[in-house]
Amino acid sequence: MRKPIIAGNWKMNKNIKEALEFVKEVGSRADRDDVEAVICAPFLQLKDLKEATKGTKIKVGAQNMHFETSGAFTGEVSAEMLQEIGMDYVIIGHSERREYFGETDETVNKKVLKALQIGINPILCCGETLEQREAGVTKDHVKTQILAGLKDVTNEDLVKVVIAYEPIWAIGTGKTATAEQANDVISYIREVVASVYGDLANEVRIQYGGSVKPANVAEIMGQSDIDGALVGGASLKADDYVALVNFK
């Protein structure tokens, strides 16, 4: 049984004070045993968030990391540093990182392997642009991203990876992929994973991301292959976050 995972990606929003107020407001209202609730915040908020969420069921994650342990990489943060403050998850290869910060399938793969080595669960992102969808190459594109992202991941580690399918045209646009469109690509991603890992693919959780909100989360989560949501905008408001985690 795949435990649903609702992860908020705050992106570059909220200062420490706002992050702590959020946790106070959400408190024990997001405490389902049957759903994993995660908040992925900017680096500076993570240590305080981890402390503040003690005693709640909320897990905390980063939005990026470097694949090297240490060295001359100005402005970067290593997996070891994230591990030191108890991070549960790290988002890897979000489309905004790929687009604005030059991340490639190769660096994404190095980060996935490093996170697993250090014991932080990676949320591996993939997804197509509007042009790619219109050109009919969505599945080819996500297949390439997933096979490259998971390269050299062992069977044992595979189940620690969460995959997030986020069509770029649906991110922050209010345009959600229909639940069926999302499920179609996500089922295909599971087939791609199965082509390498066999039945283990049935244990991998695959999220949908792109304009998920309280009003559409139940329909999305009702699909056969969708195991969670990676939520940007709607995860910033405490009440919406609570509603997302408490989807029926």
Ligand SMILES: O=C[C@H](O)COP(=O)(O)O
């Ligand atoms: O990581 C989250 C996604 O980029 C979705 O963002 P959004 O919910 O604001 O569309």
